[in-house]
Amino acid sequence: MEAQYFAQINENNEVITVHCVTAEFMAANPDRYTGTWVETFYDTVGKTYAGIDYEYLESEKDFRRPQPYPSWTWSNKTWNAPTPKPSTGGPYSWSEEDLEWVAV
Numbered sequence: 001m002e003a004q005y006f007a008q009i010n011e012n013n014e015v016i017t018v019h020c021v022t023a024e025f026m027a028a029n030p031d032r033y034t035g036t037w038v039e040t041f042y043d044t045v046g047k048t049y050a051g052i053d054y055e056y057l058e059s060e061k062d063f064r065r066p067q068p069y070p071s072w073t074w075s076n077k078t079w080n081a082p083t084p085k086p087s088t089g090g091p092y093s094w095s096e097e098d099l100e101w102v103a104v
Contacts, residue, residue, distance in 0.1 A: 007050035
């Protein structure tokens with residue numbers, strides 16, 4: 001059997017651990033795998049592999065990375081800065097204090 005990946009989420013849908021295990025093994029060991037577990041996908045296009053502190057979005061049946069900065073918003077399965085990153089020059093780093101991209 002091929003191993004699968006499962007993320008354990010808490011009552012706030014936050015990922016607290018990720019295990020590589022088969023669904024059959026989890027079912028056969030309910031005392032070891034208590035709580036809520038959601039399958040996550042390592043190499044699947046359009047799916048986000050779960051990590052600690054990621055959030056499970058029931059409506060999207062997928063995981064969301066932690067918000068990188070307070071000003072960024074979630075849209076189209078990604079966090080977006082208030083202004084687009086410049087496509088020329090750079091490299092750039094986000095300045096939350098100034099709410100803009102700064103050349104580094």
